[in-house]
Amino acid sequence: MTSTNTSTHKTSADIDILDLAGTKAKGQRPYFLADKQVEQVLSIAMAVATELAVTRERLASLEAVLTEKGIISADAIEQFAPSAKHTAARSLDTQEYLARILRIVQQDKEEISQDDKSMEQLQRELTQTD
Amino acid sequence: MSNVKTLPSWRALTQHGVMAQANHDEVARLNVLTHLNLHLSSRVIPGLRQVYEKHVHPAFVKDHGREPETRHEVRKVMMEDGYCQLWSALRRNTMEMRHQTGRAMVLRQAGVLSNKVEQLNKGCDTLQLDPKIEVPANINQVDIHCQPGCYYQEYFDQDVTVAASYDVGLFVTTAGLLGALSDGGGQAIANWLKTEHPNFKPKRILDLGCTVGHNAVPLAQAFPDAEVIAIDVATPCLRYAHARAKSLGVDNIRFVQANAESLPQYADESFDLITSAMFWHEASHQMLPKALKTVQRLLKPEGLTIHLEQPQYHGKSVFEQFMRDWDTYYNNEPYWGPMHDLDLAEQLDKAGFDGSAMFEIGVVAKVDEKIFGKSAAGDSGEDYGRAPVWNAFGIWKNKQ
Numbered sequence: 001m002t003s004t005n006t007s008t009h010k011t012s013a014d015i016d017i018l019d020l021a022g023t024k025a026k027g028q029r030p031y032f033l034a035d036k037q038v039e040q041v042l043s044i045a046m047a048v049a050t051e052l053a054v055t056r057e058r059l060a061s062l063e064a065v066l067t068e069k070g071i072i073s074a075d076a077i078e079q080f081a082p083s084a085k086h087t088a089a090r091s092l093d094t095q096e097y098l099a100r101i102l103r104i105v106q107q108d109k110e111e112i113s114q115d116d117k118s119m120e121q122l123q124r125e126l127t128q129t130d
Numbered sequence: 131m132s133n134v135k136t137l138p139s140w141r142a143l144t145q146h147g148v149m150a151q152a153n154h155d156e157v158a159r160l161n162v163l164t165h166l167n168l169h170l171s172s173r174v175i176p177g178l179r180q181v182y183e184k185h186v187h188p189a190f191v192k193d194h195g196r197e198p199e200t201r202h203e204v205r206k207v208m209m210e211d212g213y214c215q216l217w218s219a220l221r222r223n224t225m226e227m228r229h230q231t232g233r234a235m236v237l238r239q240a241g242v243l244s245n246k247v248e249q250l251n252k253g254c255d256t257l258q259l260d261p262k263i264e265v266p267a268n269i270n271q272v273d274i275h276c277q278p279g280c281y282y283q284e285y286f287d288q289d290v291t292v293a294a295s296y297d298v299g300l301f302v303t304t305a306g307l308l309g310a311l312s313d314g315g316g317q318a319i320a321n322w323l324k325t326e327h328p329n330f331k332p333k334r335i336l337d338l339g340c341t342v343g344h345n346a347v348p349l350a351q352a353f354p355d356a357e358v359i360a361i362d363v364a365t366p367c368l369r370y371a372h373a374r375a376k377s378l379g380v381d382n383i384r385f386v387q388a389n390a391e392s393l394p395q396y397a398d399e400s401f402d403l404i405t406s407a408m409f410w411h412e413a414s415h416q417m418l419p420k421a422l423k424t425v426q427r428l429l430k431p432e433g434l435t436i437h438l439e440q441p442q443y444h445g446k447s448v449f450e451q452f453m454r455d456w457d458t459y460y461n462n463e464p465y466w467g468p469m470h471d472l473d474l475a476e477q478l479d480k481a482g483f484d485g486s487a488m489f490e491i492g493v494v495a496k497v498d499e500k501i502f503g504k505s506a507a508g509d510s511g512e513d514y515g516r517a518p519v520w521n522a523f524g525i526w527k528n529k530q
Contacts, residue, residue, distance in 0.1 A: 012286050015240065021233040021234035021237055024278060029222075032218040042220070054158040057155075058155060096234070103227075126268055126414035
C-alpha cells in the first residue's frame with residue numbers, strides 16, 4: 001500500500017516538465033510488432049506525423065491572419081533573420097519537440113529500471129479472493 | 131470529401147475555472163490525436179473483423195478441428211496477425227501520445243493551476259481530505275489506461291497535474307461525444323431518472339470513484355436540493371474536482387477522500403441514490419464485493435443504486451469479447467476482463483440485495499449541441515469500449 005499523501009515538499013518550480021510529460025505509465029509495456037525496434041520507429045513516425053499536422057495548422061493560421069491583414073509577401077519570410085532572443089526560443093522549442101517525438105526511447109529507458117508487472121500477473125493478484 | 135463528417139475542436143469544450151489553458155499548437159495536437167482515434171476506430175478497426183473472418187478464424191478451425199471457444203483463444207491467434215499487431219501498436223501509441231500531450235500542457239502551468247485550485251478550495255468544508263486513506267492495491271501497481279501517475283500521484287505540494295490532464299484528455303479518447311464538460315455519463319443517469327422515474331427525488335446521493343467530479347456535477351445540478359457526496363481515494367482528483375465544481379457554481383457536492391470498500395463514517399440506510407461511472411472495471415475481486423456490501427448497507431429502503439459500465443461479455447461472440455477485452459492487456463486495465471465476466475446479479479445477491487431484481491439498461495450519452503451543432507448524429511464506427519454507449523446496471527432496494 002502506498003499513501004496518497006505523497007507529500008514531496010517540492011514546488012511547481014522543481015519539476016522536470018519534459019521528463020514528466022513523457023513519462024511511462026506503470027505496468028509492463030506490450031509490444032505488438034514482430035520487431036520491437038520497428039514498432040519504436042513507428043511510434044516516432046506517428047509523433048512526427050502529428051507534429052507535421054500541427055505545423056500545417058499553424059502555417060494555415062499564420063497565412064490566414066497575414067492575408068487578412070494584407071501584411072506580408074513570401075519574400076519577407078525568405079529575408080527574415082531571427083534575433084538572439086528568437087534563436088533562444090527556437091532552441092527551447094526544438095528541445096521540447098525532440099522530447100515529444102522521442103518519447104518511446106525515454107520510456108524504454110525508464111522500463112529498464114522499473115519492476116513493472118504484466119497485466120496477466122496483476123490479473124492473477126486482483127482476482128484472488130480473500 | 132463532402133461526405134466526410136468533421137469533428138469539433140477541443141476549443142469547443144467549456145472552459146471551467148480550473149481548466150488548463152491550451153495554446154494554438156496544443157489545441158492542434160489534441161485535435162490531431164482526436165482525429166487519429168476516430169481514424170483508428172472508424173477506418174482501421176473494421177478491418178479486424180475481415181482479418182478474423184477471412185484468415186484467422188479459418189486457420190484456427192483448420193488447425194484445431196473446432197471453433198475457438200474463448201476470447202483468449204481468439205486473442206492468441208489475432209495477436210499473431212500483422213494487421214492486428216499494427217492496429218494495436220497504433221492504438222497503444224495514440225493513447226501514450228494523448229497522455230504526453232495533456233501532461234506537457236498541464237505541467238507548464240502546473241503552479242498556476244494549483245494556485246487557482248487552492249484559492250477556490252480555501253476555507254471550504256465541502257472538501258474533506260484524509261491523509262490516512264491509502265492507495266488501494268487495484269491501482270497502486272498499474273497506471274490505469276496508461277495514464278502516468280494514475281489518479282493519485284503528486285509531483286509537488288498541492289499538485290493537481292494528473293487530474294487536470296485527465297480532464298483535458300477525455301475529449302481526445304471520446305472524440306467529444308461526452309459533451310462540452312465531458313459529463314455525458316452523469317447526464318445520462320440524470321436524464322434517465324428524470325424521464326423514467328420523475329417522482330424519484332433523492333435527497334442524499336453518493337457517487338463512488340468520482341475522479342474529477344465530471345459525472346457528479348450533472349447529478350448535483352439535476353437535484354439541486356440534494357446533498358451529493360462524491361468519494362475517491364485520490365488527493366489531486368478531489369482537490370481539482372472540488373474547485374472545478376465550485377467554478378461551475380455547484381455547491382451541493384461534498385468531495386470526500388474515502389475508500390468505497392468501507393465507509394464507516396456514513397450510517398446504515400443513509401443514501402437514496404448511489405451511483406458510479408466506469409468504476410467497477412478498475413476494481414478487483416477483493417474490493418468489488420466489499421464495496422457492493424457497503425452500497426447495500428448505505429442504501430435506504432426503496433433507494434436506487436445505478437452504475438454505468440461497458441456491457442458484460444456474457445452472450446457476446448468470442449470475437450467481440452476479444453475486441454472488448456483488448457484494453458485489459460494492452461491499455462493497462464487488468465481488471466476490465468474479469469469484471470466483465472462477472473454475473474452481476476449474483477454479486478448483488480452476495481452483497482445482500484435480491485439479485486433477481488437487478489435491471490440492465492442501455493444508456494447513450496446525449497450528443498451535446500454546444501460542440502456538435504444541431505445536425506450532428508453519433509454514427510461513428512463501433513469502438514468496442516470507447517464510444518459513450520453504456521450498459522447501466524442497477525437495483526432498487528427492497529422495492530415492492
